[in-house]
Amino acid sequence: MSGQQGKGEEERVPMWQLFYDNIFLLLALGVAIPVVFYTLWGVMELVNLPVWPK
Amino acid sequence: MSVPTAFRTCPTTGLKVHLPAENLIKANAVVAVVFFLIGVAMALLVAMTRWPAVHLLGDEFFYRALTAHGINMLIFWIIFFEIAVLYFASAILLNSRLAAPKLGWLAFALMLAGSGLVDVMIALGKADVMMTSYVPLKAHPLFYLGMILFAVGALVGTSLFFATLVIARRDRTYEGSLPLVVFGAATAAIIAVVTIAHGAIIYIPTMLWSMGIIEHIDASTYRILWWGLGHPSQQINVAAMIAIWYLLGALTVGAKPINEKLCRTAFVLYILFINLASAHHLLVDPGVSSTWKIWNTSYAMYLAVLASMIHGMTVPASIEVAQRRKGYTKGLFEWLKKAPWGNPSFAALTLSIVIFGFIGGITGVTFGTEQINIISHNTLRIPGHFHATVVGGTTLAFMGVTYYVLPLIFRRQVVAQALAKIQPYLFGVGIVMVSLGMTFAGSYGISRRHWDITFAGATLQPAVDPTVYLLLGIMGIGAILAVLGALLYILITVGTVLAGKKTG
Numbered sequence: 001m002s003g004q005q006g007k008g009e010e011e012r013v014p015m016w017q018l019f020y021d022n023i024f025l026l027l028a029l030g031v032a033i034p035v036v037f038y039t040l041w042g043v044m045e046l047v048n049l050p051v052w053p054k
Numbered sequence: 055m056s057v058p059t060a061f062r063t064c065p066t067t068g069l070k071v072h073l074p075a076e077n078l079i080k081a082n083a084v085v086a087v088v089f090f091l092i093g094v095a096m097a098l099l100v101a102m103t104r105w106p107a108v109h110l111l112g113d114e115f116f117y118r119a120l121t122a123h124g125i126n127m128l129i130f131w132i133i134f135f136e137i138a139v140l141y142f143a144s145a146i147l148l149n150s151r152l153a154a155p156k157l158g159w160l161a162f163a164l165m166l167a168g169s170g171l172v173d174v175m176i177a178l179g180k181a182d183v184m185m186t187s188y189v190p191l192k193a194h195p196l197f198y199l200g201m202i203l204f205a206v207g208a209l210v211g212t213s214l215f216f217a218t219l220v221i222a223r224r225d226r227t228y229e230g231s232l233p234l235v236v237f238g239a240a241t242a243a244i245i246a247v248v249t250i251a252h253g254a255i256i257y258i259p260t261m262l263w264s265m266g267i268i269e270h271i272d273a274s275t276y277r278i279l280w281w282g283l284g285h286p287s288q289q290i291n292v293a294a295m296i297a298i299w300y301l302l303g304a305l306t307v308g309a310k311p312i313n314e315k316l317c318r319t320a321f322v323l324y325i326l327f328i329n330l331a332s333a334h335h336l337l338v339d340p341g342v343s344s345t346w347k348i349w350n351t352s353y354a355m356y357l358a359v360l361a362s363m364i365h366g367m368t369v370p371a372s373i374e375v376a377q378r379r380k381g382y383t384k385g386l387f388e389w390l391k392k393a394p395w396g397n398p399s400f401a402a403l404t405l406s407i408v409i410f411g412f413i414g415g416i417t418g419v420t421f422g423t424e425q426i427n428i429i430s431h432n433t434l435r436i437p438g439h440f441h442a443t444v445v446g447g448t449t450l451a452f453m454g455v456t457y458y459v460l461p462l463i464f465r466r467q468v469v470a471q472a473l474a475k476i477q478p479y480l481f482g483v484g485i486v487m488v489s490l491g492m493t494f495a496g497s498y499g500i501s502r503r504h505w506d507i508t509f510a511g512a513t514l515q516p517a518v519d520p521t522v523y524l525l526l527g528i529m530g531i532g533a534i535l536a537v538l539g540a541l542l543y544i545l546i547t548v549g550t551v552l553a554g555k556k557t558g
């Protein structure tokens with residue numbers, strides 16, 4: 001693979017580079033992953049704890 | 055549609071500098087240093103109280119100073135500086151105009167009003183709740199309001215960063231992918247969004263609770279949501295610090311990463327996984343399951359740790375390659391011996407990498423396991439760890455980049471060069487002593503956030519190993535050195551901004 005900038009105007013951009021260049025996709029994933037695995041999962045566990053009987 | 059904007063061309067770097075962006079960078083950086091000064095004053099008071107030989111403050115003032123220290127340093131100093139970094143990385147490094155500078159000033163005003171409100175409430179004694187403000191500790195509603203205003207301001211600033219990326223791409227002010235430093239700043243900005251969202255979710259109901267509108271806030275739920283803010287906010291620092299490492303590598307010795315793809319991959323690992331590790335703050339909390347803890351800390355955290363190790367290798371490697379290219383090829387270490395140790399930015403960069411990587415990294419990873427966490431939880435090992443990361447790492451890196459911001463953005467020659475040369479060493483050595491003193495005292499079971507480890511006057515007195523007094527003495531002396539190093543930094547920056555010789 002060439003990392004050089006030749007006259008590569010028409011050179012195909014690799015898939016990973018397209019992914020890394022897509023800041024807003026990264027933003028969406030970067031928010032969704034912790035919110036699902038840390039926040040929602042954690043809060044669901046707390047919500048499902050049995051309440052101490054009065 | 056073209057908007058008339060004012061640009062100047064930097065004579066040193068050839069970068070096109072958008073003047074409204076430059077003014078915002080200046081304002082945020084100056085205010086950051088003011089909050090740093092408050093934090094340093096409080097650091098001295100707190101450290102001189104935790105050093106048993108001095109035991110300076112009474113109990114009430116100790117907790118007030120500790121609250122002020124944590125918040126002014128960790129939140130206000132760091133985030134004001136980071137907003138400046140975001141504007142710099144987007145508008146200046148991309149040769150672009152900054153999106154909506156007026157909104158930038160609104161963000162600045164919100165952050166300033168919020169932080170001012172918080173500090174006033176702390177000073178009035180209405181918010182002795184420490185930076186975590188765990189419920190049921192209750193502060194005045196205006197304290198929470200201040201935090202919310204600050205967070206909203208920071209969110210607006212972060213949005214301007216993203217908007218500027220869009221403008222720069224549309225106007226084609228750069229070619230190909232974002233430069234690596236900007237990509238690192240984008241990582242910080244993405245993590246900031248997670249941070250601020252959790253902040254809003256937790257501080258708004260807590261404010262209503264302190265106003266008496268909501269009756270009860272569950273302590274466990276508070277902790278989960280608060281650490282959704284508390285942990286990621288530290289990862290903003292990590293990402294911003296590493297972006298600055300790459301920047302300083304380039305500025306000080308002309309370093310270029312050997313393989314940028316690897317560096318970018320490491321940043322992407324941060325984006326995807328680092329925030330799951332918030333769970334490491336809750337490893338001794340009873341409400342959440344082991345499955346949740348192990349998934350979020352082990353599997354996810356190690357991917358993020360891997361990323362840090364990658365950066366910790368690629369930055370020094372790029373420096374070595376750059377030095378060898380200059381002809382310093384004798385033996386294994388000539389490149390290191392002939393490095394510009396008298397350049398305060400290079401000294402700060404190197405110390406930042408070593409302190410963050412070795413002391414911060416090693417101490418931190420161990421606490422991330424349940425078995426060790428239960429021993430170290432709430433002991434001085436914890437502040438021992440994060441003074442290596444956020445102080446020896448992030449704060450030193452910010453100091454290092456300041457020595458370039460002063461001539462390039464403020465266009466003033468740094469005053470007192472001789473003192474600037476020793477400043478990073480003084481601060482670095484001091485903070486290493488603080489960090490190690492705390493870490494080892496913590497291994498002897500000494501609590502963090504504790505006014506009197508001897509429990510004088512209590513019915514039962516715990517045995518305190520005499521070694522602890524030595525260790526806390528090391529911490530105390532280190533604290534004095536670090537405070538001197540910090541004051542030197544403040545004097546040099548303020549002196550330069552006010553009286554430095556104009557350049558360009």
Ligand code: HEM
Nearest residue numbers: 097100101124127128184185437444445502503504533536
């Ligand atoms: C100038 C050098 C500094 C010294 C000597 C210093 C010293 C201390 C000491 C002695 C404590 C109290 C530990 C305890 O009793 O539990 C502390 C806490 C803390 N420090 Fe520093 N510190 C310094 C700089 C910083 C900086 C630059 C930051 C952040 C960027 C920072 C963040 C914190 C935080 C978050 C706490 C914990 C507060 C809490 O437990 O609520 N410190 N520091």
Ligand SMILES: [Cu+2]
Nearest residue numbers: 285331332335
């Ligand atoms: Cu954390």
